[in-house]
Amino acid sequence: QHYYITNNLSSMPRYEVVIASKVLNKSGYKDLLRKFCEVVWNEGGVVRGVSTLGTRQFPHYQEAKTESGSEKVWKGTLFTMDAVMKENTISKLSELAEVESDAIFSKIAPNPTTFPLWCGHREKQNAKYAYFTDNIRNFDGEEHISEES
Numbered sequence: 621q622h623y624y625i626t627n628n629l630s631s632m633p634r635y636e637v638v639i640a641s642k643v644l645n646k647s648g649y650k651d652l653l654r655k656f657c658e659v660v661w662n663e664g665g666v667v668r669g670v671s672t673l674g675t676r677q678f679p680h681y682q683e684a685k686t687e688s689g690s691e692k693v694w695k696g697t698l699f700t701m702d703a704v705m706k707e708n709t710i711s712k713l714s715e716l717a718e719v720e721s722d723a724i725f726s727k728i729a730p731n732p733t734t735f736p737l738w739c740g741h742r743e744k745q746n747a748k749y750a751y752f753t754d755n756i757r758n759f760d761g762e763e764h765i766s767e768e769s
Contacts, residue, residue, distance in 0.1 A: 632665065632704050632705055632706055633704070633705075633707065633730060633731075634668075634702070634703070634704045634730070634731040635702075635703055635704075635705060635710070635728055635729065635730060635731055636700060636701070636702055636703075636728070636729055636730070636731045637656070637700065637701040637702075637703060637713060637726060637727070637728050638698060638699070638700055638726065638727045638728075638729075639652075639653070639656060639698070639699045639700075639701065639717070639723060639725075639726050640678075640682065640696045640697070640698050640699075640723070640724040640725050640726070641696055641697050641699070641722050641723055641724060642684055642693060642696055642697075642722050642723075642724060643675055643695055643696060643697060644697070644722055648722060649697065649699075651722075652720065652722045652723060653670055653699060653701075655716060655720065656701060656713060656716060656726075657670070657701070659709065659712050659713055659716055660701075660703050660705050660709060660713070663705060663706055663708070663709040663712065664705075664706065665703055665704055665705030665706065665709055666703065666704045666705075667701060667702070667703045668702040668703060668704065669701070669702045670699060670700070670701045670702075671699065671700050672697065672698070672699050672700075673697075673698040673699070673700065674697065674698065675695065675696065675697045676695070676696065676697075676698060677694060677695050678693070678694055678695065678696060681693060681694050682694075682696065682724045682725060683724075684696075684721075684724045685719075685720075685721045686721065687721070693724060696724050702731060710728050713726055713728060714726060714728070
């Protein structure tokens with residue numbers, strides 16, 4: 621199956637997707653990640669990379685789906701996926717994480733490299749910083765030094 625890029629990628633934001641899965645074998649991880657990647661590809665997005673953070677103990681238990689309901693899971697494998705995709709793809713990835721039995725959860729956030737660009741966060745921070753720096757008294761400047769004779 622071939623996937624073609626049909627949209628203008630510059631108009632789509634870049635996201636970082638964190639996927640937590642149960643501890644699986646190599647083919648289980650491959651199948652799970654392929655499902656998440658296919659959602660992005662089918663929506664015209666691009667997966668820039670997938671990396672693993674390894675298998676770890678969770679700080680508190682997570683609810684994982686089973687055939688008969690759910691179970692408490694204390695250990696899982698974390699993956700990060702760097703993707704350029706449409707905003708409506710986020711809900712589809714979240715839905716996949718809810719129904720997929722090998723996935724524990726999925727969190728999606730704007731990629732830190734582009735986060736300031738498309739929400740104006742950096743501009744707000746710079747304006748706030750400029751306000752404070754303009755109102756700081758500078759005791760090292762020439763205008764505040766009084767020469768005593």
